Amino acid sequence: MSKRIQQAMADLVLANHILSNEGVLDAFGHVSVRNPDNPDHFFLSRSLSPQWVQEQDIMEFDFDGDEVSATGFSPYKERILHAKIYAARPDVQAVCHHHAASLIPFSTTGVEVRPICHIGGMFYEGVPVYDDYDVSDGMLIVNPREGERIARTLGNKRGMLLRGHGAIVVGEDIRRTVMASIYLAKNAEIQYRALQLGTPRYLSYEEGRAAAETMFSENPLERAWTYWRQRAWAARGEADSSRVPV
Amino acid sequence: MSKRIQQAMADLVLANHILSNEGVLDAFGHVSVRNPDNPDHFFLSRSLSPQWVQEQDIMEFDFDGDEVSATGFSPYKERILHAKIYAARPDVQAVCHHHAASLIPFSTTGVEVRPICHIGGMFYEGVPVYDDYDVSDGMLIVNPREGERIARTLGNKRGMLLRGHGAIVVGEDIRRTVMASIYLAKNAEIQYRALQLGTPRYLSYEEGRAAAETMFSENPLERAWTYWRQRAWAARGEADSSRVPV
Amino acid sequence: MSKRIQQAMADLVLANHILSNEGVLDAFGHVSVRNPDNPDHFFLSRSLSPQWVQEQDIMEFDFDGDEVSATGFSPYKERILHAKIYAARPDVQAVCHHHAASLIPFSTTGVEVRPICHIGGMFYEGVPVYDDYDVSDGMLIVNPREGERIARTLGNKRGMLLRGHGAIVVGEDIRRTVMASIYLAKNAEIQYRALQLGTPRYLSYEEGRAAAETMFSENPLERAWTYWRQRAWAARGEADSSRVPV
Amino acid sequence: MSKRIQQAMADLVLANHILSNEGVLDAFGHVSVRNPDNPDHFFLSRSLSPQWVQEQDIMEFDFDGDEVSATGFSPYKERILHAKIYAARPDVQAVCHHHAASLIPFSTTGVEVRPICHIGGMFYEGVPVYDDYDVSDGMLIVNPREGERIARTLGNKRGMLLRGHGAIVVGEDIRRTVMASIYLAKNAEIQYRALQLGTPRYLSYEEGRAAAETMFSENPLERAWTYWRQRAWAARGEADSSRVPV
Numbered sequence: 001m002s003k004r005i006q007q008a009m010a011d012l013v014l015a016n017h018i019l020s021n022e023g024v025l026d027a028f029g030h031v032s033v034r035n036p037d038n039p040d041h042f043f044l045s046r047s048l049s050p051q052w053v054q055e056q057d058i059m060e061f062d063f064d065g066d067e068v069s070a071t072g073f074s075p076y077k078e079r080i081l082h083a084k085i086y087a088a089r090p091d092v093q094a095v096c097h098h099h100a101a102s103l104i105p106f107s108t109t110g111v112e113v114r115p116i117c118h119i120g121g122m123f124y125e126g127v128p129v130y131d132d133y134d135v136s137d138g139m140l141i142v143n144p145r146e147g148e149r150i151a152r153t154l155g156n157k158r159g160m161l162l163r164g165h166g167a168i169v170v171g172e173d174i175r176r177t178v179m180a181s182i183y184l185a186k187n188a189e190i191q192y193r194a195l196q197l198g199t200p201r202y203l204s205y206e207e208g209r210a211a212a213e214t215m216f217s218e219n220p221l222e223r224a225w226t227y228w229r230q231r232a233w234a235a236r237g238e239a240d241s242s243r244v245p246v
Numbered sequence: 247m248s249k250r251i252q253q254a255m256a257d258l259v260l261a262n263h264i265l266s267n268e269g270v271l272d273a274f275g276h277v278s279v280r281n282p283d284n285p286d287h288f289f290l291s292r293s294l295s296p297q298w299v300q301e302q303d304i305m306e307f308d309f310d311g312d313e314v315s316a317t318g319f320s321p322y323k324e325r326i327l328h329a330k331i332y333a334a335r336p337d338v339q340a341v342c343h344h345h346a347a348s349l350i351p352f353s354t355t356g357v358e359v360r361p362i363c364h365i366g367g368m369f370y371e372g373v374p375v376y377d378d379y380d381v382s383d384g385m386l387i388v389n390p391r392e393g394e395r396i397a398r399t400l401g402n403k404r405g406m407l408l409r410g411h412g413a414i415v416v417g418e419d420i421r422r423t424v425m426a427s428i429y430l431a432k433n434a435e436i437q438y439r440a441l442q443l444g445t446p447r448y449l450s451y452e453e454g455r456a457a458a459e460t461m462f463s464e465n466p467l468e469r470a471w472t473y474w475r476q477r478a479w480a481a482r483g484e485a486d487s488s489r490v491p492v
Numbered sequence: 493m494s495k496r497i498q499q500a501m502a503d504l505v506l507a508n509h510i511l512s513n514e515g516v517l518d519a520f521g522h523v524s525v526r527n528p529d530n531p532d533h534f535f536l537s538r539s540l541s542p543q544w545v546q547e548q549d550i551m552e553f554d555f556d557g558d559e560v561s562a563t564g565f566s567p568y569k570e571r572i573l574h575a576k577i578y579a580a581r582p583d584v585q586a587v588c589h590h591h592a593a594s595l596i597p598f599s600t601t602g603v604e605v606r607p608i609c610h611i612g613g614m615f616y617e618g619v620p621v622y623d624d625y626d627v628s629d630g631m632l633i634v635n636p637r638e639g640e641r642i643a644r645t646l647g648n649k650r651g652m653l654l655r656g657h658g659a660i661v662v663g664e665d666i667r668r669t670v671m672a673s674i675y676l677a678k679n680a681e682i683q684y685r686a687l688q689l690g691t692p693r694y695l696s697y698e699e700g701r702a703a704a705e706t707m708f709s710e711n712p713l714e715r716a717w718t719y720w721r722q723r724a725w726a727a728r729g730e731a732d733s734s735r736v737p738v
Numbered sequence: 739m740s741k742r743i744q745q746a747m748a749d750l751v752l753a754n755h756i757l758s759n760e761g762v763l764d765a766f767g768h769v770s771v772r773n774p775d776n777p778d779h780f781f782l783s784r785s786l787s788p789q790w791v792q793e794q795d796i797m798e799f800d801f802d803g804d805e806v807s808a809t810g811f812s813p814y815k816e817r818i819l820h821a822k823i824y825a826a827r828p829d830v831q832a833v834c835h836h837h838a839a840s841l842i843p844f845s846t847t848g849v850e851v852r853p854i855c856h857i858g859g860m861f862y863e864g865v866p867v868y869d870d871y872d873v874s875d876g877m878l879i880v881n882p883r884e885g886e887r888i889a890r891t892l893g894n895k896r897g898m899l900l901r902g903h904g905a906i907v908v909g910e911d912i913r914r915t916v917m918a919s920i921y922l923a924k925n926a927e928i929q930y931r932a933l934q935l936g937t938p939r940y941l942s943y944e945e946g947r948a949a950a951e952t953m954f955s956e957n958p959l960e961r962a963w964t965y966w967r968q969r970a971w972a973a974r975g976e977a978d979s980s981r982v983p984v
Binding site (some may be wrong): 274292294295347350356369377381386442483 | 609646702704
């Protein structure tokens with residue numbers, strides 16, 4: 001295993017734990033990373049609640065969603081969603097699919113999720129909504145055609161909603177994908193409240209773009225990642241949350 | 247005790263702990279299971295807050311709500327509600343009665359609880375509301391006639407609300423009943439927010455049916471059950487929530 | 493110290509811990525009990541956040557709010573509120589004053605808190621709102637005339653709100669006062685949501701009265717008290733919340 | 739180091755931990771204190787999530803935001819905001835900048851945050867909203883001119899909002915600044931709900947002024963500070979939250 005793969009694996013395990021601990025993932029939902037040594041493959045845990053994912057649970061898949069490793073584990077049924085996004089978006093290195101409760105009301109009402117504060121700025125290009133299900137599949141994304149439709153709806157955006165189901169967030173690496181996943185849910189929470197109060201003034205395209213650049217720059221990204229990591233570790237009894245992390 | 251009864255007992259104890267830990271039950275509410283060896287009887291804890299229920303607390307009742315075991319424990323007053331549902335619904339193997347806060351606003355306003363996301367799809371046949379109380383009983387279901395009215399209101403549905411009081415969820419086994427109890431409350435939470443945002447697009451009958459089939463299939467059911475179980479055990483100091491369960 | 497006083501003291505300490513742990517009290521708020529051996533006096537902690545109150549912190553006061561014990565401790569400034577209610581209401585044996593966040597919006601908008609579910613039924617006689625402050629006292633109830641006005645506003649009711657400040661709940665003993673304090677806040681939470689959904693059907697006077705009788709009967713009262721007690725103890729590391737309490 | 743500086747340092751560290759533990763700060767946000775021995779300088783942590791700040795992380799700055807200590811640490815980019823407020827407001831001894839979620843909806847909708855309960859009374863002079871960003875800076879306050887505009891918007895007030903970003907709270911010492919930061923967020927939470935219920939009656943100017951005087955008097959201030967301190971320490975495993983603090 002190359003050093004880059006080792007790092008990707010470690011980050012992927014941690015991403016699973018962070019997203020669980022911050023309430024973005026629960027029993028369900030999953031996060032994957034492209035194989036840094038082979039862009040035609042990606043890594044994703046076997047079918048398991050994210051908070052228990054460890055390195056030995058990680059499988060490798062191709063763009064048909066077929067396993068190319070030889071674990072024999074039972075995979076997530078929705079892996080095709082990851083596969084088709086990696087196929088369509090060479091710029092994307094990580095994909096998260098989740099069901100954060102604050103986003104679903106937007107997905108069903110035609111009210112667009114829009115950046116309302118600087119942490120949501122990274123979605124300045126919009127958040128499309130998918131509503132083109134194969135009804136018989138119970139709103140799961142399990143066949144290649146549906147995966148391709150998902151990827152087409154996502155287009156070149158950073159995130160999208162699935163009507164009555166959840167969200168997909170993608171990014172240029174795992175850390176930015178984790179941050180964007182957490183902040184999309186938080187932005188929706190704040191937007192919901194603002195809409196109850198009146199007519200919000202959203203971030204302009206330019207404000208959003210600048211805010212995204214800021215949040216995704218090394219210092220805030222590293223600070224947030226460390227913060228979430230220590231919280232996840234502390235919740236697992238693997239760190240003392242009161243001490244400065246080193 | 248047959249092996250099937252042993253399993254039912256163990257599942258019932260765990261269902262009590264899971265539903266408490268997930269906030270569906272608190273000091274009050276109860277969950278029961280039909281006797282797998284004698285369909286005319288069911289098991290239900292003595293009068294006790296669910297998070298402390300252990301096997302030795304479980305009593306056995308008939309469809310009149312009379313104890314057929316010989317514990318001499320003080321039973322839940324509302325056991326008649328379970329009794330009359332088991333009598334009316336041979337397909338039902340488990341019953342949960344709870345007071346989840348997200349559901350009560352729907353029960354008092356004439357706004358129907360409807361599937362708004364895939365986890366709520368299992369209620370695609372509708373959630374009737376009971377409002378036919380014997381006023382003098384303080385909204386508790388404690389007499390046989392009221393129990394029968396409850397069962398009639400439930401009809402062939404998976405769940406129902408009791409105006410200003412709570413909900414009843416039934417199922418083909420304990421695990422599906424636990425899942426449906428948790429997801430009915432969660433669906434209501436999301437539906438509430440969607441209704442504040444605009445006019446939700448609910449799941450169609452067919453979408454709901456397919457989503458129910460998916461969620462109730464072995465893999466998701468087992469995954470959710472394990473997830474909730476580990477969380478309940480961890481909260482009780484009986485498991486290490488960071489380790490992959492075996 | 494008589495046995496009855498010992499019991500009152502122990503219950504008062506526990507009431508402080510329960511109400512803190514359930515989020516009804518925080519740094520502020522207080523709960524008192526009438527002296528069971530001398531109805532002209534009442535017990536109330538020295539000025540201290542309720543979660544730390546122990547027996548040695550309890551002072552004794554008369555209806556002028558003057559200390560009749562000899563602790564020399566610094567008392568709560570708002571003790572006059574307790575004093576004047578005990579003076580006006582011989583039926584009241586315990587008083588709680590708190591600032592639960594779910595109640596304050598009702599206190600400032602003219603929307604009456606009304607029983608919307610069976611646990612709120614105990615307020616079937618209504619919840620008056622006090623808005624007759626001595627402006628210079630910063631909305632604290634610290635002078636005898638204001639204490640008397642409070643008692644007059646309460647009348648023969650079980651609870652009242654103070655505009656932009658909080659609530660007062662009284663009862664025939666400590667346990668019922670604790671239960672009513674927790675349930676008034678919970679009822680308001682549910683009522684708030686119901687009002688966002690539509691026009692709630694509240695409990696009728698008769699339904700409320702019957703529900704109050706039920707909730708205040710020995711079995712539910714004891715069950716809830718034990719439940720809250722074990723939770724409070726567990727939060728303090730003084731009990732194992734997973735074991736059946738004895 | 740003078741005794742006054744030692745005290746300021748210790749209070750600053752504790753303020754970081756309290757504000758994190760109460761949910762006002764998270765990975766981001768910061769709190770500073772003026773140098774009590776040199777009013778032209780102020781103390782602020784190096785760039786670090788507040789819950790890990792210790793004395794050795796604290797840097798000293800002048801009103802240009804330049805470090806006057808010699809730590810060589812990487813500072814918070816937004817320190818200029820603190821610098822320009824200290825320059826403009828000689829009465830201010832502490833500054834907190836945070837992103838509490840309850841405040842942001844107000845910042846984007848033109849709905850003014852107003853005192854709705856006694857703990858919010860301290861903002862009786864109003865809470866202005868800043869919306870005059872250098873768009874290219876991604877809504878961060880990082881250049882001196884923007885810092886000056888912020889200080890001008892704040893004027894002689896105790897707090898302000900930044901549109902789509904967060905809040906700034908100032909005070910005559912660290913403890914009052916911590917209390918005001920927590921209570922501004924809490925007031926907004928309650929105001930939000932009141933606005934959903936109807937037309938709130940806010941505190942009058944005089945009521946607010948009197949309530950501020952009360953909350954900021956020694957007894958409540960000390961009580962709240964001790965309460966938050968013990969909670970923060972308990973969350974860090976540094977105190978037993980069930981024991982009376984000494």
